[in-house]
Amino acid sequence: xxxxxxxxxxxxxxxxxxxxxxxxxxxxxxxxxxxxxxxxxxxxxxxxxxxxxxxxxxxxxxxxxxxxxxxxxxxxxxxxxxxxxxxxxxxxxxxxxxxxxxxxxxxxxxxxxx
Amino acid sequence: xxxxxxxxxxxxxxxxxxxxxxxxxxxxxxxxxxxxxxxxxxxxxxxxxxxxxxxxxxxxxxxxxxxxxxxxxxxxxxxxxxxxxxxxxxxxxxxxxxxxxxxxxxxxxxxxx
Numbered sequence: 001x002x003x004x005x006x007x008x009x010x011x012x013x014x015x016x017x018x019x020x021x022x023x024x025x026x027x028x029x030x031x032x033x034x035x036x037x038x039x040x041x042x043x044x045x046x047x048x049x050x051x052x053x054x055x056x057x058x059x060x061x062x063x064x065x066x067x068x069x070x071x072x073x074x075x076x077x078x079x080x081x082x083x084x085x086x087x088x089x090x091x092x093x094x095x096x097x098x099x100x101x102x103x104x105x106x107x108x109x110x111x112x113x114x
Numbered sequence: 115x116x117x118x119x120x121x122x123x124x125x126x127x128x129x130x131x132x133x134x135x136x137x138x139x140x141x142x143x144x145x146x147x148x149x150x151x152x153x154x155x156x157x158x159x160x161x162x163x164x165x166x167x168x169x170x171x172x173x174x175x176x177x178x179x180x181x182x183x184x185x186x187x188x189x190x191x192x193x194x195x196x197x198x199x200x201x202x203x204x205x206x207x208x209x210x211x212x213x214x215x216x217x218x219x220x221x222x223x224x225x226x227x
Contacts, residue, residue, distance in 0.1 A: 034215075041202075041221070042221070043118070043204050043206070043218030043220055043221055044157065044204070044206075044216075044218045046215040049215070102157070102159070102216060103159075104149075104157040104158070105156050106154070106156050107156060
């Protein structure tokens with residue numbers, strides 16, 4: 001799986017958009033970009049994923065550059081409950097049996113400031 | 115649906131003791147996983163089970179054994195606990211597919227003295 005690089009920490013004012021960057025310059029053509037977050041002491045929570053097109057769901061938007069070497073997770077209106085560690089993960093598909101492995105780095109610690 | 119449940123939530127062991135961490139999911143997922151998370155670190159995969167009856171080693175399997183009891187349950191056993199196994203353990207499950215996502219349990223906080 002490709003390695004990802006994220007800033008260790010970021011702050012964002014409550015109500016503003018939080019933009020979390022991720023570099024994955026060695027990503028290959030069949031690898032997806034996934035984002036998870038981990039709120040203090042809880043299990044990680046899936047946010048969004050994409051291959052090459054921008055994606056949006058009820059939680060966030062994912063913008064992937066045309067060369068796919070970087071991406072940005074956007075939380076459009078950050079709230080205090082969005083304070084968490086955000087993990088950007090790149091992974092390929094190993095088999096037809098769903099035994100995919102997620103490789104977690106250290107992520108970005110996002111703090112939402114009132 | 116409860117999602118992924120784990121028991122116990124907390125456990126303290128002495129070096130050399132054994133214990134089994136339990137995990138169950140009610141989402142009819144085929145694949146299940148065990149991760150550990152040390153302070154300030156990301157999660158590392160210990161073992162996974164692609165489907166009922168199969169298990170495979172992950173990144174850090176030494177000192178652990180697993181059992182995929184049935185489709186719902188996946189247990190992690192420490193035969194002889196060591197202080198280096200002090201960690202938070204997370205279980206996860208996913209449905210098969212190219213774009214499957216993993217759903218995590220609340221974690222078990224284990225301290226080995």
